Amino acid sequence: MLPAVVLLSGCGLDISSDDDTSAQSSATAEPTVQIAGAAMKGVIQQGLVVANRLIADKDGYYAPQRQAAKPVLTADDGSYEWQLRGKAEGWALVELTADGGTRMICDVVPQCDQAGGEPVAFGQTMPLDSNFSLLGAGDLRMETVNLTPLTHLAVTLAERSADGLSAVAISTAYTTVENWFGLPAGALRLTPPDLTNLDVTTSVSADAIQVAIANAAFLALVNDNAQWDSISDVLGDVTSQVSSTGQISITGDGTNVALADLVSAAALQSSELQNVVDSSVISQRLAVVQHRNVQRFKTIADVNEESDTSVVDSGEATDETTGGDQTAGTDSGSTSDSSTETGTDTSTDTSTGSEEQVAGNTEPDTSGDDTSSDTTIEETVPANAALLSWTAPLTRENGESLAMGEIAGFEVVYGTSAETLDQSLAIGDASVDELLVDELAEGTWYFAIRTLDTDGNRSRLSEVVYKQI
Incomplete structure (x- = not known):
């Protein structure tokens, strides 16, 4: 299952029963x-x-x-x-x-x-x-x-x-x-x-x-x-x-x-x-x-x-x-912040069952490292928050298609070290493609995401992105 690409953005009362409508339910079976x-x-x-x-x-x-x-x-x-x-x-x-x-x-x-x-x-x-x-x-x-x-x-x-x-x-x-x-x-x-x-x-x-x-x-x-x-x-x-x-x-x-x-x-x-x-x-x-x-x-x-x-x-x-908010028809999570870098996703899914099932994206995403909007976004979002956005995977690593209905959600992990992402937020909705992580203390914060499918498979973590608070 291809994991999501993480982008760190910167700142009646029915009265229709007249003769005409009653004819609709008459013996004509129209x-x-x-x-x-x-x-x-x-x-x-x-x-x-x-x-x-x-x-x-x-x-x-x-x-x-x-x-x-x-x-x-x-x-x-x-x-x-x-x-x-x-x-x-x-x-x-x-x-x-x-x-x-x-x-x-x-x-x-x-x-x-x-x-x-x-x-x-x-x-x-x-x-x-x-x-x-x-x-x-x-x-x-x-x-x-x-x-x-x-x-x-x-x-x-x-x-x-x-x-x-x-x-x-x-x-x-x-x-x-x-x-x-x-x-x-x-x-x-x-x-x-x-x-x-x-x-x-x-x-x-x-x-x-x-x-x-x-x-x-x-x-x-x-x-x-x-x-x-x-x-x-x-x-x-x-x-x-x-x-x-x-x-x-x-x-x-x-x-x-x-x-x-x-x-x-x-x-x-x-x-x-x-x-x-x-x-x-x-x-x-x-x-x-x-x-x-x-x-x-x-x-x-x-x-x-x-x-x-x-x-x-x-x-x-x-x-x-x-880079991420313009995705049409998806459920978003929140606003915020100016990013120093957007990330690419190179994760793969592993099965929780007895046989390992790989379902992840091994191709890096190049869809967006756009920091040109940083200064404008900072005006509208908290300084102590990070807006993460991502793209849901469309295929599994073996080439099989992955429908949205097969995605159970995502897990965002983050922390103050790229090696220790010890905090997490679960998202039980495949349509969500944004999340605001707020109330972050000063320092550099690192973020990654994994995709969860309805069979219990979990992808490996995406490439880590970071934001200076």
Whole structure:
């Protein structure tokens, strides 16, 4: 089993049972496909959700096939389920609207300001105006479509396509919006967690938290700018920009919401949330998200409006300079520090059984010894911490492939001597590729990692990397 490459980075109430939906369960035995997901800005409760297939007309233009069906209401956790007639093929558009009974949980620390009303404390519910809406789209074979401000922007962008809401247009738009906000590939398909309840969801990935915080930033701007009275105002402004130009203003023009504003608000919320969570695991992941947002802000902060497309559509990962954070779709552990050196991994696995089974990487990894970002990272991470990142192995030493499902986790070992790595941290999640080791005393600290598979095999330790504290 190839061991990981270690990189030391520096600093519902369902009301759909009308005549139309009841026909779905009638004696005709017509096939149906269930679409499920969640409406998350904060958590949106009692929102009205409708799903429709996306069908092409004779000219190949894709648009929703409207059906006369009552909406379903999102549950208290924001989830919804919808039964759509027909086979599980093609794509669907899901729409959420609000009425007088719709509520949203305030996901901004310390509070959510309301025009003409008292502030709502973090974690408490607040009303949504009737103009509020969210869109999302997805492949019916996946059966999950989440609804967030970011998916709303992606659908709006896809609608500009000459083919309408085709599968290609939607997929491309989702990727573009991920790039705008420095999110890993596929992040908009993740179900964002409830930011007000993170301590009970310690298995949530940093990627999913980053998506949730990016969505929270839209409401955070209401607090910071008297120009915006509600989340609908902010979302409406950004949606209008995307609809008319295909992008978001990078640094702002004094009138419209800027991408830099949203990313900056996300970075601030990442920091604020660290003060309200009790879980050290979640705190570390929030630190990673903060670091990513700070790096993304620095990437776009000095770019003027005329060069929007070169930055917005570049697909640059927020942690590009650190060598490890940009890995898409992985669960991260935390932020931090400036490294003096990144390491290569030359470890191999040995079996704990009676017969030795080698499962490790004997090829050194040359993916990254990048210390160019040290000075910038130091501004956002503790001086007494080290951020480790690694790449999960793909094959065993004998050449056999190693699936992610066969990896049980990793073990990080460290100490003040390269020969005596007498402290360790176990990671029981194969998707984790970063870990913040903090509260380190002054001196030089050395780190290595080994991979553990589901059969109990353990790799030899990777090559040691170090950091001066």
